[in-house]
Every structure is written in C-alpha cells, then in structure tokens.
Amino acid sequence: MHRVWGARPDETDPSVSVPFAHASEAEMSRILDFYAVRWEYEPHTFPILWNLDGDVVESFSPDFYLPDLELHLEMTTLRQKLVRKKNRKLRRLRELYPDLNVKLFYARDFRELMLKYGKLALHDGLSGTLGQVASPYAPPDELDTAVVADVADASTTTDLAAATEPTPGRPTRRRRAADPRTVQKGPAIHT
C-alpha cells in the first residue's frame, strides 16, 4: 500500500510524521488538530474473520481513533467498488464488536467538508486513487510494522467540565500488537 507522509502541523516536533495511507486522511488529521481533537492513527486492529484453526484471516483497522470521544473514524474516499468492500468489513466489525463506536466518512462527506471549509478545489486531488501517493521515504513493507504517531501530551487530556482553553491533539505512539483492544485470535467462525 502506498502511504502519504504528513508532517505534524503544530511544528512542535518536526521530526514526527505519520504515514497516512491517503491524502484525505492527512487532511482530516489537520482538521482534527485545528479543532484540538486528539487522535491516533490506526492504533487498533480488530480481527473480523478467522479460519477453522482460529487464526485471523481478515481484520479491520479504522483510520483514526479519537480517544476523548471514544470514536473510531474510517475514511472511505475511494471508488464505489472498494467502498462496498469496506462497507462489508464495517458491517462485520459492528456485528462482532457492537459496543464499538465507528463513524464511516464517505467521499461525499469529505467533499462536503471541503466545501464547508472553502477547499473544494483541493477535493479532487485528495479523493479517490489520486489521493494515494507513493511515499518516497519508505517501502510499503516497512509501513505495516511502523510505529505510528508520536507521544501523547498529558496536558491535552482534557476534562470537558474543567477545561479552560483546549490544547491541540496529539496522536499516541503505540504499537498495534501492544494495545489491549487488539485481539489477535478469537473463536473460529465458519463462513
């Protein structure tokens, strides 16, 4: 998979960059940063299909996790054929993890967002396969095991009732396998 590397917009740590799979994801991260919403990029992987031996054969990693909102956000700005595949995976995810709060953001949603922010001219370049830009910095194989994002700033953990002025969001550095919500094996499901 090609990755788009997005620099952190707050410039507090220029060395940190996040390997976004799609330009629309990088744009979404900038929007979330702008509105001081903390996010993590693909921190959780949820198995959705197992073989008869109980090995995971299919999993789903929502693009963003917004910890303060306990919300997973999946961007789907690709062609309809791929959207159908993603919809199927999402249905499966919701069946298996009914308590999970997942929001799917379609191409139309993204276009409306760009329209709202006066960035419609950028929309075509950020959507569909045009948004998938090969990274000149890292081969695809490295990316699947990449440590994603940077260190959470404790000061950004905001109690809404007590907060004064919000501070910018920061993604959390976390290996997927170490996350307790990441389930590597589950009961065999016969399909």
Place this chain on the structure above:
Amino acid sequence: MSDHVDLHGDVAEILLSEEEIATKVRELGAQISADYRGRSLTLVSVLKGSLPFMADLMRAIEIPVRIDLMEVSSYGGSSTESSGLVRILKDLSASIADEDVLIVEDIIDTGLTLNYLVRYLRGKAPASLHICTLLDKPARRLVEIPVDYTGFTIPDRFVVGYGLDYGELYRNLRYVGVLKPEVYAEVSGG
C-alpha cells in the same frame, strides 16, 4: 466570485421558507422563555452565521436576556494557511461566571467548532451552559454534543441563507436553500 452571484437565481431549492423559520423561531423563543423564567440568561452567539437567528430569537424570548458575541476561526479560513489551531477571534465582552448561558448556533454538523466552544466556555464557570441551534445536520456529526433546542433537523446537504454562507455570500437570503451545483463548480474550477 461576487461578480457572478445571482443571489436568488443561484439557489436550486428552498429547504426552509422565511415563514417556516419565523414560526420555528417563535416556538423556540417561547420554550426558552418558559425554561429560563425567573433566571438570568445570557445568549452567546457565534459569528457570523448565527447573526440573523440571534437577532430573531432574542426578540422572540420574553424574559430579560443579556447578549454577547463570539467569533472563532474556521479551518481553511485563511487562504494561505491550512494548518494551525482554532482561535478565538472575538471573545466575550463580559464575564459569564455564575450566569445561565445559552449558545446560539446557526447550524451544527461535525460539532467540531461547538465542541471547542463548549470546552472554552465551561472554563469560564457559567452556572449552566446549554445549546440552541436553528439547524442540525446529524448525519455529518463527528463530536456528539447534547443539543437542548433544535429548530430543524435537516438532510445531509450543503445549505446557505439566513446567515449561512458559501464563500461569505448568500448570508442575506431570508430562507435556507441549496445552491445549484454549477455554483460550486465555478469556484472549484471544475
């Protein structure tokens, strides 16, 4: 863009008429008047989109109210810079500590701006903080925020008028409508 604007001609469909809006604003005003009777209420309007709604709503409320205005920068609001952080461009002019505060919004869609605003205002220790919006577009919600007074729940379409803009225009329409697709195409270069 303004050279080519045909204020009413650019509108493909009227979603909410002037009369429908006026009726709803009166209903909201009556409900708010009843709920806050005997209390000290401050209406906080968020510029610029909620100006017409604020002007009409405050006159539909029949208890004494204070009003204040805030302006918050919008993502992409600067033509030269897409990054950065949301900023308070205009803060409250008076303290709201121990006051009952009602945020008056024109529309809630993603909830990102409102989420920021609620966090900011809660930090100023009001006695209570509630939200009134003329329009709610829940299909596009990212941040779930309880809304206390909602005028209309609208479909997932980009709307203009009655304060809502596209490219800073169409705010002065007396109704809420949807623009013709070619209006967007002109701006996006499509």
